[in-house]
Each structure stands twice: as structure tokens, then as C-alpha cells.
Amino acid sequence: MARTPAEYALGRVLAWLRWSGVPHSPDMTRQALLIVEQALADGDADLISRVMQELPRRIALPEIRLPSAALPIRRISLGYAPYL
Amino acid sequence: MNDPHAGLAGEAESTVPVNGAVRWRPVAMLRRAVLTLLVLAQTLVAAYFMVSVLPYHGGNAVEKSLVALFAILFAWISVGFWTAVFGFVLRRCGGDAYSFARRHSVERLANTPLARTAILIPIYHEPIGRTFRGIRAIYRSLQATGQLEHFDFHILSDSRDPNVWLAEQAAWFRFCKELDAENHLFYRRRTVNLRYKSGNVADFLRRWGRYYEYMIVLDADSVMSGETLVRMVRHMQLEPQVGILQTNPVLINARSAFARFQQFANRFYGPLFSAGLASLQLGEAVFWGHNAILRVDPFIRHCGLRELPGIGLFKGPIMSHDFVEAAYMGRAGYEIWMEPDLPQSYEESPPTLVDELTRDRRWVKGNLQHLWLMLFSRKLRLAHRLAFLNGIMSYLTSPLWLAFLVLTSIETTRLVLWPIDYFPSEYSLFPLWPEWHPEWAIGLLGGTALLLFLPKFLAILDVILVHPRRDYGNAGRLTISVILEILVSMLLAPIRMLTHSRYVIGSLFNVSLTWAGQNRTDETRWREAIINQAPGTLIAAAWTAFAFWLKPMFFIWSLPVSLPLIFAAPTSVFLSRVSVGQRLRRLGLLVVPEELNDFPLLDDVLDERILPPSKTGLTAFEEAVIDPVLNRVHRELARLPRNDKRRGRLHALRNRCMKEGPDVLNPRELSLLASDRETLEAMNRTVWSSTPDSCWGSRLEDRIMRD
Numbered sequence: 001m002a003r004t005p006a007e008y009a010l011g012r013v014l015a016w017l018r019w020s021g022v023p024h025s026p027d028m029t030r031q032a033l034l035i036v037e038q039a040l041a042d043g044d045a046d047l048i049s050r051v052m053q054e055l056p057r058r059i060a061l062p063e064i065r066l067p068s069a070a071l072p073i074r075r076i077s078l079g080y081a082p083y084l
Numbered sequence: 085m086n087d088p089h090a091g092l093a094g095e096a097e098s099t100v101p102v103n104g105a106v107r108w109r110p111v112a113m114l115r116r117a118v119l120t121l122l123v124l125a126q127t128l129v130a131a132y133f134m135v136s137v138l139p140y141h142g143g144n145a146v147e148k149s150l151v152a153l154f155a156i157l158f159a160w161i162s163v164g165f166w167t168a169v170f171g172f173v174l175r176r177c178g179g180d181a182y183s184f185a186r187r188h189s190v191e192r193l194a195n196t197p198l199a200r201t202a203i204l205i206p207i208y209h210e211p212i213g214r215t216f217r218g219i220r221a222i223y224r225s226l227q228a229t230g231q232l233e234h235f236d237f238h239i240l241s242d243s244r245d246p247n248v249w250l251a252e253q254a255a256w257f258r259f260c261k262e263l264d265a266e267n268h269l270f271y272r273r274r275t276v277n278l279r280y281k282s283g284n285v286a287d288f289l290r291r292w293g294r295y296y297e298y299m300i301v302l303d304a305d306s307v308m309s310g311e312t313l314v315r316m317v318r319h320m321q322l323e324p325q326v327g328i329l330q331t332n333p334v335l336i337n338a339r340s341a342f343a344r345f346q347q348f349a350n351r352f353y354g355p356l357f358s359a360g361l362a363s364l365q366l367g368e369a370v371f372w373g374h375n376a377i378l379r380v381d382p383f384i385r386h387c388g389l390r391e392l393p394g395i396g397l398f399k400g401p402i403m404s405h406d407f408v409e410a411a412y413m414g415r416a417g418y419e420i421w422m423e424p425d426l427p428q429s430y431e432e433s434p435p436t437l438v439d440e441l442t443r444d445r446r447w448v449k450g451n452l453q454h455l456w457l458m459l460f461s462r463k464l465r466l467a468h469r470l471a472f473l474n475g476i477m478s479y480l481t482s483p484l485w486l487a488f489l490v491l492t493s494i495e496t497t498r499l500v501l502w503p504i505d506y507f508p509s510e511y512s513l514f515p516l517w518p519e520w521h522p523e524w525a526i527g528l529l530g531g532t533a534l535l536l537f538l539p540k541f542l543a544i545l546d547v548i549l550v551h552p553r554r555d556y557g558n559a560g561r562l563t564i565s566v567i568l569e570i571l572v573s574m575l576l577a578p579i580r581m582l583t584h585s586r587y588v589i590g591s592l593f594n595v596s597l598t599w600a601g602q603n604r605t606d607e608t609r610w611r612e613a614i615i616n617q618a619p620g621t622l623i624a625a626a627w628t629a630f631a632f633w634l635k636p637m638f639f640i641w642s643l644p645v646s647l648p649l650i651f652a653a654p655t656s657v658f659l660s661r662v663s664v665g666q667r668l669r670r671l672g673l674l675v676v677p678e679e680l681n682d683f684p685l686l687d688d689v690l691d692e693r694i695l696p697p698s699k700t701g702l703t704a705f706e707e708a709v710i711d712p713v714l715n716r717v718h719r720e721l722a723r724l725p726r727n728d729k730r731r732g733r734l735h736a737l738r739n740r741c742m743k744e745g746p747d748v749l750n751p752r753e754l755s756l757l758a759s760d761r762e763t764l765e766a767m768n769r770t771v772w773s774s775t776p777d778s779c780w781g782s783r784l785e786d787r788i789m790r791d
Binding site: 003008011012015016018019020021048049052053064065066067068069070071073074075076077078079080081082083 | 236256257260261265266267269270271272286289290291292293294295384385386387388389390392393412415457460461462711712713716717720721769772773774775776784785788791
């Protein structure tokens, strides 16, 4: 049986939260359902898009600590001796 | 807290230090003189016999050429033979008294403070899992020494394919988190890949070289223990006149039959040759490009590689950089040591013959370029000029051997088909009767074979005398392994000879080549093997048919060369098989100490559960667009927004990618998208808001379902 847009929207919200590092909990699921429910109240059109736009405003995601990829650059020139 | 990177190396102009207390130069000169005398004497005797064997005793141009070629080839074999003998004798005498590793006691080394050291891993389209598992193993091993704070790892990527470099970035982030390696594990991708690997390292040095006293350069398949890395730094600290300290990496992790034969030969015969080589080179050794530590300051000041100013092959960037850098370091007054006694330094063999020959294609060109440097570079040490010659001869011997075979065929044809020439010399009063003594020829052949195979038997003796039996299995299996290795090396020698000859001729005519990454996993397919080996097979079949028609005896003489070439394709396919390699291992054949004993360092490298291949069914690009955390990581590593013109092009590409999917874009276009911070963010937002039936929406739903 084909899924409804609301089911897709809920799946997206849960996946987004899980992949962003929010631990799965009944509270988190309740909040996700609430976002979808409120978006549904405004109709089916663009449901997924509206839900995903609303998500960051409603649920704070854990901060991702990104490692530094490189040290600050301190330039130096290489010495090139002549061949001949 | 103090910045751990605050202590800058090499800011002041340092002077070249005087040599250490160990007077190794007279010893090196004496040993080299002895080697030269032995090789020359042996070659002269062999050449004399060769003249005697030839029907006209060198009386015509063909025979003169044959003798000259024979002498060069024999001298080359003789150098290898005596190097192994030197190694054997020194190992039997308890090691080289002038060995670099023997200079300092364990206590002194332990009390030597460390200095900041960068561990460089230049990569280019390498297998991600294996490469990063190796880095992880080295990192953890260093961590176990308690000295990690002195080391930084720099992954220097030259990868062009977005699905490769995005996977590299994802793996780097994952290991940073897992190992808590922030501020010790760095990743940089070059967007402009100038001058191959040496350009990659030079780019690092220009930006970050001032932070470090030393750099340890590794290959993607290198593994070294933390203890060895720490010990190398301490040796360098105690010997300020040393510019490069090279370890002798041994092969590990061989899976295919081909790689297992290479690994066994390297592990079994290698110690003899490396001990001999180190004893001859002493402080004028060479750099092999990886598994070595280099003093950063003199390297920056003296080892920049100018483009070659000659013509053809001798114009443009230097392709094989390592020998040249060692020569420049030597020219600047620093010593270069190769130390076989530094343990736990590993690398891997190409898995198949095709891969080895593909790698050799660029090595041939790189080594031949050294001819120009050998002849024209100013003030290089003689030892390093000879090292260039050694590298050139490693491949030039192949066309010389081929020429020898061609001349032999001409000589035989003349003897069989043409009337006898009783006066080969124009001014001779007396006739010369052509003589043919097969027993002399067999004697000469036997003598040459002795030079080729005696080192192998010395290696057996060395293993029996030095190693505990368990290192290589029981005596019976060891003997079978050696016999198998000899047979396979005889099968491969003509194939390598013909292919290297082709490469040498191609290089001299400056045929362009691509500097591709090395395959370290796949087996050779029949089609690939047949295409690769067809020229050799056809030439060998024609030659052997001609020999059969000409003279049955000549036909028999031709078989050791022609048969391996005729069967080159099946040999190549059979040896590339992992199942064959693993079967040999199960039978206890071609085993090496690391496989029979416990080596925890290698456990992480071999454990494919660490960083397994992705099971999401998505490419690294698709993951970068979809996964919210990875998207953040890639954004952080991407460029900031560009000018309006570029942004317009990016916008058009992004729209196309979002509408039609990533498959419609080429790697360059995908790279452009994945390199731009704003684009990555916008694509991520769009995908998560897309309808499930759109091309990206269906990918996302599929990914969610698999999770």
C-alpha cells in the first residue's frame, strides 16, 4: 500500500534527527509527530518541504564538533639549486 | 596552555654540521673498491669464456656486440651476487659494525627528547578502507608509545574523482572522532595537482613545513609501528648530520598468488640484499620515497625539484623524485642512511603482474630521466650518480637482454644458412675455422645461473641459521616454497624483460603516460591479460617457430624465454587469483613470519570490519548531499562562495543535478559542486524537501529504508 505524504514526512523527520545525532526517544518521536500534525493542519500541499523547514526551528540539533582539517598556513619557499 | 605547534623548526639559517665521530667514508670506499674489483674480475673471466664459446671467437661485428652485451649483463648480475654475498657474510659475522642503528645504546635513545614530526601520507585514488585502516593502525601504535603528542598526521590527497575524495574526507572525519585525533590528524586535498607526489609534498612543506623538525613520508599502503617511528626521530636527534634515514620496508598483506610470491621473495631474500646494499652505501644511501624520516629544514632549503631543461624525455617535471632528493641532500652535505635493522616497517606488493607492470611503466620513465641528472647535475656525490645509474640499469638491462637474444638469433641464422666465412677479419693471412663447443656454452650458462641462484641458497642458509623454524614453517614446506618461487620468477622474467623493453623504447621516444594510482585489490581478467600480453605472445610464438625451423638445438635453447611469453596471459590470470594465493597459504607455502606469529600492529590493517565498504547503495557524492552530518563536514572542507560568474555556472549545474540526478554530470562537474560550501548546503536542503518520487527523493527514501 502506498504511503501517505504525512508518513513520508514523519519518516524524514525521524531520519534527519537520528542521522544528526539526536537519540531516539518517545519524547523525540512525540515532537516529530507534533511538527507533522501542525503542518498537516495547513493542508497536504508541499507537506514534506514545510515540515523540513519547520524542523530546525522546533528541535535543537546537537552541535557537531568538526575537527580542524589543517594547521594555520605559515608559508616558506623551497630552495631550487640550478642544474648546471 | 601553550600551542603544541608553536615551536617552529628551521627559522634560523642552520649550517651543515660536521660529520659525526663515526668514520664510515674510508670503510665505504674500501668496500666499494673490493666490490668493483670482484665484479670486474668476474666479468673479464666470463667475457673471455664468452669469446671462446662464440664460433668466430668475436671475429665479426655480431659477435663483438654479443660479447659487449654479455659483459654488461653479466656485470649487472655480478653486482647483485656480490651484494648478497656481502650481506650474508656481514649477517653471519653478527651484523655490520658501521650500521647506523648500532651507534647508540637503548638507554641513550630512550633518554633522547623527541621533536615535532609530521607523518605525511600522500594519496591519489587509493582504496579508502585499506589506506585509512593503515593510518589508524599507525596512529594507535604511536598512541601506545605515549609519544603521540610529538606527531601529527597529514593526509595529502591528490585525488580527482569526487567519489574518491569525498569518501576520503568522510573516513578522515570518522577516524578523527573515533580516535579523538583532533589537532593530530589533518586532511588536505590539492585542487591543482602539479608535479605528482613530489609536488604534493612540496605543497605541504610550503604551507606547514615550518612547524616541523622532521617528516616521515609514507605510502598509502605503508604501515610502521609507533616504536619504530619514535626510534627514528631519536636517531635523527642524536645525529644532526643525517638528512634522511630510510627503513627497509618488507611486504605484507599479500592475498593473490602473485603478491604472495613477491612477498615471500622480499621477506626471504630481501634481508641479505638489503644488508649488503646498506654495507656498501653506508652514509650515501638513497631515499625510496616512503617509510623514511627526513630532516625538514635542509629538505626545504636544498631539495626543491626544478623542471628538467633538456629535450624530449629530459624536459619537464621530474617523475621519480626520491633518488634526486637524496642526491640533493647529499650534495648539501648531509648523510643518507638506509637501515635494515629498523624493524616493523611494511608496505604491500601490487596484487597482479598487470599492476606491477603498470607501475613499472612510470618508474621506467622516471628512472631514465635520471640519466640527465647523472650526467649534468652539478656537485652530486659519485655514490649518488652511481645510484642513478643503478636505477637506470634496473630497466635498461631488459632491452639489452632482448638485444642479446636478437643477436644470438642472427648469429645462429648466419651459421646455419650462410656459407662459412673463413676470413672474418679482412687482414688475416690464415683461415679461421668456426668452432662450436656446446660444453663450454653449458659451462658459461652454468656459471651465470650460479650467480643468479646462489644468493637464493645463501638466503636459505641464512634463514636456517638465524630464524627460528616457526618463522617460515617447516623445512619441507620452506624448500617447496623456494622451488616454487624460483620457477615463478623464471616464468615472469621474460615477460618483465619484454614489457620493460617496450617501456624503455617508449620512454626514449617520450610517449606520454598517465600517473595513475595503484590497484591494490582486483584480479586480472582474461580479456585484460590477453590484450596486455598479446604482443609478447605473438613475438615469442613467431621466434620459437623460426628457431624450430632453423635448428632443433636452437629451438631448445629458446624455450626458457619463449614458453613463459607464450603462456604469459594464463600465467598473469592464474597468479592474480586470490583463491590460489589463499590456497597456497593454507598449505603452509610461501608463508612469512608475520603470518605465522602474532603481529597486533597488522590486525587493524587486515580487519575489514573497520571502515567496511558502504552498504547504503549510494555513492560518496550522494552521501555527501544526503547525510546531514557528512554534508556539514564536506561544507567545512569546501571553498567559500566564489565570484558571480562562477556562481552562475554552479547554479546551473546544481539545478541540473537536482533535477536529473548526479549521473548526468561528469566527475569534474560533480567535483565543482562538492567543492562549494553554499552549493552543498543548498543541495542538502533541497533533497530533504523533495518529493519521494523525484530522483533525489527516491534515493533518500531508499537510504532511509536501508537504515
